[in-house]
Amino acid sequence: MSVLREEKAAPRTGSVIISMKVDISDITRVNGASLDLSLHEDRTVGVQLLEGYTLSEPVRFSGNLTNMNGILKLDGRLKTGYKVMCYRCLGEIERQLDITMLESIVNGKSDIDEPDAYTYTGDYLELDKIIEDNIILNLPMKQVCTQECKGLCQKCGANLNEGSCSCKEDSVNPHMESLKKFFSKKN
DSSP, rough: OOOEEOOOOOOOOOOOOOOOEEEEEHHHSSSSOOEEEEEEEEHHHTTTTEETTEEEEEEEEEEEEEEETTTEEEEEEEEEEEEEEEEETTEEEEEEEEEEEEEEEEEETOOOOTTTOOEEEETTEHHHHHHHHHHHHHHOOOSSOOTTTOBBBBTTBTTSSOOOOOOOOOOOOGHOOOOOOHHHOOO
């Protein structure tokens, strides 16, 4: 496997992987040719993927790249860890991501019609966008620390997992307040 790394002074938010290029010149010339890949990128720790999602472990990918009639098939496993805040109580939680990847990649200059495929040009394939997209698309929209998480008090903001607060609990749903007023006028 021939991998070239270009170190750039990239911001810590946004682009997950520094420029990772793989020399694909050998497999693009021969149908059925394959290339084993192994990626372990330590410099991704601390990178903020999306607002609220920060990588806490290196991104690891192992798999292969196969030329199937001019379409490169990237098949493998992507693993990393991330930190995010609980949707209910805002406590920090750490989770693992283990993704099975299967992506199609076509030469940007070819006539092959593969609508969901990534593209490459020349003898090098940049894996950055492919890996970043797979991580982001597999992140859950909302995370909770536990299914039993009670969240925060809507009035005072106290963490109800740590104990109860002294706020008076209203027995009437605020959305039903107008119905309460309606029935009190009739009496």
